[in-house]
Amino acid sequence: DTAVSQTPKYLVTQMGNDKSIKCEQNLGHDTMYWYKQDSKKFLKIMFSYNNKELIINETVPNRFSPKSPDKAHLNLHINSLELGDSAVYFCASSEGDSPLHFGNGTRLTVT
């Protein structure tokens, strides 16, 4: 069983569209994250949720809105997509002091 799974794996869309990426973890972890990896492989945290509550919200445009229906799920909705949003988005989870467990990523391409 995949510990942290995200869908879709690839997402190609046009500027101005709205899209969502879903993430689920079956590890029983309390905390989930969204990271963005740009074309230079630089990895930066976007959001962190602990037990469905937002605890980290880095400097991210408000077009990005995370939603956590329960502690096993953290979805990312993006409005009015822009070219600069093209990247690989990773979901991750952790519990207490455990290291991060990452999903396999969603490659978003905005044309």
Added chain:
Amino acid sequence: AQSVTQPDIHITVSEGASLELRCNYSYGATPYLFWYVQSPGQGLQLLLKYFSGDTLVQGIKGFEAEFKRSQSSFNLRKPSVHWSDAAEYFCAVGSYSSASKIIFGSGTRLSIRP
């Protein structure tokens, strides 16, 4: 400011040769250090971590890393690389008490020469 530097963007080594990937950090408190590996199309997988104790830590897949406080370094090593080790390697530093405070380096891409 807290930061992680991986000075080598891309390294190529021959299969069977030894490997060392460099990582330097700047961190105000006692650092907790990690190495992650990212294979193409995959997420990041933890190779090893250092929190305290023995400064030489063993990880998965035959990797090890040595914490040198005086040099602010945490270099990753492997005595003999395999073609399957070709991947992107990320060093990270943070506060163990909060995984959300982890800062990642920019990565080193490892290629293996047959």
